[in-house]
């Protein structure tokens with residue numbers, strides 16, 4: 001009896017492992033030479049951040065934190081999209097329990113990425129609106145391929161970026177630029193983003209973007225890792241602490257807002273527009 005229970009637990013654990021491999025929406029590859037991990041988002045067609053992708057992102061960030069990588073490079077398996085931001089289908093006509101889990105997971109993933117102890121860089125190899133921009137600006141360095149767009153476009157959808165989205169944006173842009181861009185819901189082209197400082201460099205391909213991210217992470221090679229990591233933590237502590245202190249209120253505020261009929265109507269119209277545009281292409 002005891003033995004069969006153990007065997008069934010082993011069988012279940014083995015099948016869970018297989019399942020998690022089969023449904024993995026992110027991959028982590030550590031380069032043997034550099035010791036740097038590349039975390040790739042892989043949720044076609046647009047890397048929409050749904051609950052499962054956010055969960056995978058968080059566990060991949062944890063994996064990189066735990067495997068002594070020298071740095072983390074965030075990128076996408078798509079040739080045209082870094083991430084289309086939050087999956088609007090999670091917010092439109094939401095399921096009561098799932099949307100709570102979704103927002104809570106988004107908070108956790110942001111806390112892990114923005115507060116990561118290893119150097120982080122984004123190789124932005126495609127469009128990066130809203131939540132995609134949040135991921136990119138949570139990293140310490142950004143290299144972007146030309147002819148794409150990046151920005152926090154929330155006001156264009158009739159929604160409001162929470163304070164911690166603004167904190168990431170403000171860690172990159174001066175207040176005046178950040179405020180204006182957020183109010184306008186402005187999407188920047190690669191060239192505009194470089195000019196304003198939203199990205200650090202451009203690259204002609206994903207491969208080159210990754211090389212430039214590797215070079216950035218390499219600038220810390222001779223810096224004491226603990227001193228570097230604690231210094232980063234001090235810079236980011238107030239933003240991280242603010243969300244930690246207000247997590248429940250932030251969740252309730254989001255739930256209240258997203259369930260407003262006017263917001264639901266706006267999201268429905270926006271989704272319809274996206275679908276019509278996709279059909280025309």
Ligand SMILES: CC/C=C\CC/C=C/CC(=O)SCCNC(=O)CCNC(=O)[C@H](O)C(C)(C)COP(=O)(O)OP(=O)(O)OC[C@H]1O[C@@H](n2cnc3c(N)ncnc32)[C@H](O)[C@@H]1OP(=O)(O)O
Pocket residue numbers: 045046048080081083084085086087088089091127129130131132153154157159160161162254257258263271274275276277278279281
């Ligand atoms: C109430 C909430 C309060 C506070 C929350 C605030 C936080 C919000 C942050 C967010 O991230 S909101 C999401 C904002 N994202 C966007 O506005 C991006 C919308 N997408 C696009 O602009 C484009 O799709 C693209 C530039 C990323 C890619 O263009 P393209 O390559 O031409 O692909 P398609 O437009 O044809 O899209 C293919 C397919 O994917 C669907 N889709 C695109 N983005 C999303 C998304 N964010 N969520 C869900 N689905 C998305 C699109 O409808 C197409 O679907 P089909 O079924 O028609 O193939």
